[in-house]
Amino acid sequence: xxxxxxxxxxxxxxxxEVSIISAIQAMNKLDQEKYETIPIYITKDRExxxxxxxxxxxxxxxxxxxxxxxxxxxxYYKKGSYVLQKKTFPRRVIKEVDIIFPIVHGTNVxxxxxxxxxxxxxxxxVGSNVxxxxxxxxxxxxxxxxxxxxxxxxxxxxxxxxDYKKDSEEVLKKISKLRFPVIVKPATTGSSVGIMxxxxxxxxxxxxxxxxxxxxxxxxxxxxxxxxEVNIAVMGNYEHQRVSEIEEVLSSNKFLTYADKYIGNxxxxxxxxxxxxxxxxxxxxxxxxxxxxDLSDKMRKEVxxxxxxxxxxxxxxxxxxxxxxxxxxxKKVYINEINSIPGxxxxxxxxxxxxxxxxxxxxxxxxxxxxxxxxxSKTHSFETxxxxxxxxxxxxKGMKGVKGKLR
Numbered sequence: 001x002x003x004x005x006x007x008x009x010x011x012x013x014x015x016x017e018v019s020i021i022s023a024i025q026a027m028n029k030l031d032q033e034k035y036e037t038i039p040i041y042i043t044k045d046r047e048x049x050x051x052x053x054x055x056x057x058x059x060x061x062x063x064x065x066x067x068x069x070x071x072x073x074x075x076y077y078k079k080g081s082y083v084l085q086k087k088t089f090p091r092r093v094i095k096e097v098d099i100i101f102p103i104v105h106g107t108n109v110x111x112x113x114x115x116x117x118x119x120x121x122x123x124x125x126v127g128s129n130v131x132x133x134x135x136x137x138x139x140x141x142x143x144x145x146x147x148x149x150x151x152x153x154x155x156x157x158x159x160x161x162x163d164y165k166k167d168s169e170e171v172l173k174k175i176s177k178l179r180f181p182v183i184v185k186p187a188t189t190g191s192s193v194g195i196m197x198x199x200x201x202x203x204x205x206x207x208x209x210x211x212x213x214x215x216x217x218x219x220x221x222x223x224x225x226x227x228x229e230v231n232i233a234v235m236g237n238y239e240h241q242r243v244s245e246i247e248e249v250l251s252s253n254k255f256l257t258y259a260d261k262y263i264g265n266x267x268x269x270x271x272x273x274x275x276x277x278x279x280x281x282x283x284x285x286x287x288x289x290x291x292x293x294d295l296s297d298k299m300r301k302e303v304x305x306x307x308x309x310x311x312x313x314x315x316x317x318x319x320x321x322x323x324x325x326x327x328x329x330x331k332k333v334y335i336n337e338i339n340s341i342p343g344x345x346x347x348x349x350x351x352x353x354x355x356x357x358x359x360x361x362x363x364x365x366x367x368x369x370x371x372x373x374x375x376x377s378k379t380h381s382f383e384t385x386x387x388x389x390x391x392x393x394x395x396x397k398g399m400k401g402v403k404g405k406l407r
Contacts, residue, residue, distance in 0.1 A: 002036040005365065006075070006084070006097040008114065010042040013106030014193045014214065017060075018343055023103040024057050026345060029357040035365070038095050040075070040084065041066065042109070048073050050084050050094060075100075075121070082123045099368060100125040101361075103341060107188055107215075110341050111137035124372035126364050127318040128340050135314050136340035139187045139219050142314065146335060149313045151306060154325065154334050155179075158187060158219040161212045168205075175204065181223040184208055186215030197223060226329040229336075230293045232303055233321045233346040234311040235360075237367055241308045245352035246300060248293035291352050299326070302333050310335055317371055318364050321346040 007030075009023030010016055020041075027037050039054035043063070049070035059065050071094050073084040084095045100118055102125060104110050112133035118125045128136055135141040140158040147153065157175050164171045175182070184207035186194040194214040196207035204220075211218045229251070233244035295303070307322045321342035325334045339346075345364075347357040355363075 002034060003365070004036045004038060004096060004098040005030065006038045006040050006095075006100045008040045008042065008100055008102045008109075009104055010044070011104050011106070011109035011114070012042075012044050012046055013104070013109055014189055015105035015110075016044055019103060019105045019109070020057065020060055022105070022341075022344055024055060025347075026101070026103055026357075026361055027055050029347075030361055031358050034362070038084070038097060040073075040100075041070070042104075043067075048075065048084075075123075077121050077123070082121070097123070099123070099365065099372075101365065101368070102127055103345070105341060105343065106137075106193075111188055119375075122376075124368055126368035128314075128316050128320075129371070129375075132315040132317060133340055136316060136320065136338050137188050138217070139185060139337060140217055142338060143219070145313060146310060149309065151310055151313075151335050152333060153336075154222045154224060156219055156221040158217060161216045161218065164208060164212070164218070172201070172204070175220050178220060178222050180204075182220050183223050184211050185219050185221070186211045187217035187219050189214050224325040224327050224334060226327050228293075228326040228328040230295070230303060230324045230326060231321055231346070231349070232307045232324070233319055233342070233349045234307050234316070235319050235350075235363060235367070236311070237317040237371055238312055238315060241311055243304045243307060244346065244349035244355075245291060246293040246295060246303055247349060247352075248290040248295075250288040250290060291348070296331075299331065299333065306333065306335055310338060314338060316340055318367055319345060319350075319360065321349070 007023055007027055009019045011019065013019070023039070027039060030037050037055075039050060039052070041049045041054045043049065043066070047067075049066055050073050051070040053059050053069055054066065071084075072087045073094055074087055075082065075084055075097070077083075078085070078093070082097045083093045084097060085091055085093050100123055102109065102114055102118070104114060108114070110133060112130045115125065115128070115133045116130045119130055127133070135145055143153060143156055155178055157178060159171050159174065181197055181199045182204065184196050184198055184204065194211045196203070196210055198204040198207045208218060208220075229249045230246050231249060232246045234241050235244070236242060293300075303324055306324075310322055311320055316338065318340070319342070321339045323336040323339070325336050326332065327334075345360070347360055350360045351357065
């Protein structure tokens with residue numbers, strides 16, 4: 001009997017379209033002999049839809065077609081099964097699901113919000129739990145935890161938007177301890193959205209004003225000189241970890257931009273931009289890269305060891321891509337950030353190690369099943385009802401009127 005895998009993607013996030021690309025890639029690569037794939041698309045207004053047509057990327061060019069032909073559903077636990085049930089009458093069960101594979105990016109979906117719902121209803125799911133997802137998405141939590149673990153990072157400062165609006169001079173004074181150039185980022189977005197490299201105070205203010213549009217927490221970091229940017233993926237959980245090949249990402253910009261990751265050079269245009277589009281459906285796999293990265297054996301080992309430690313200390317699970325910044329002149333390695341559900345799932349990094357896309361997805365699902373079994377084996381509640389006899393000891397004094405209304 002096939003395992004029924006519900007692939008969740010989309011959501012109310014600035015990375016909505018990136019999630020669609022990643023999910024469709026993965027659904028086309030899941031082993032059809034082993035898994036029944038059930039697409040579950042979350043619209044930007046938080047409605048859930050399912051239907052086979054959602055596996056075709058063309059349908060997302062006109063979202064009215066999704067609502068016209070897809071089935072609007074809710075996911076919940078019903079009589080011993082996890083089901084997708086129609087929201088509209090007749091409210092019949094459309095599909096039963098065994099495990100959820102969230103292939104999502106950004107706020108409200110990758111950051112623990114979705115994982116919290118899945119964990120609340122009790123369904124098995126792939127990837128990090130609520131805690132691992134939260135700290136994997138919020139760069140301030142992530143870096144503060146890594147700093148406590150003594151991992152090498154560039155100097156950084158973070159602050160709330162309300163503090164900046166209240167006293168910008170005080171926040172700028174705090175940032176002045178960093179050396180220019182600096183890079184300004186919203187703390188919880190990904191795909192390089194809202195990021196700006198700033199060479200002076202004027203551009204710093206511009207960068208902060210832009211980042212505040214996307215988040216209530218902003219992080220400012222020193223830029224690495226003589227930059228070489230490398231990425232590695234880690235597969236596993238807190239018990240076991242293994243690493244992929246390391247890539248060196250090539251970009252003509254000071255950092256890897258949204259266009260580098262998801263557009264490239266070619267024909268077509270991205271809405272709101274004059275930049276041409278190429279390989280727009282390949283995600284991070286379309287970025288220019290050197291694979292394997294040009295690193296010494298010593299530096300390669302250092303990146304691998306830091307990546308495993310960073311993955312484990314955050315409580316990550318599944319497949320995460322971890323990004324590094326290297327000062328090529330000083331041969332100094334800095335960990336930058338983790339992507340708990342990386343764009344394109346970093347399948348190309350595993351392929352370079354001889355693990356094909358389908359096998360990688362299978363490994364992720366198996367880890368999700370193991371995590372679920374460990375989670376349900378732990379004690380989360382007690383059978384003893386501490387409210388029994390509460391009234392007899394005066395616990396409900398003054399509640400007589402309320403008790404009458406409850407009958």
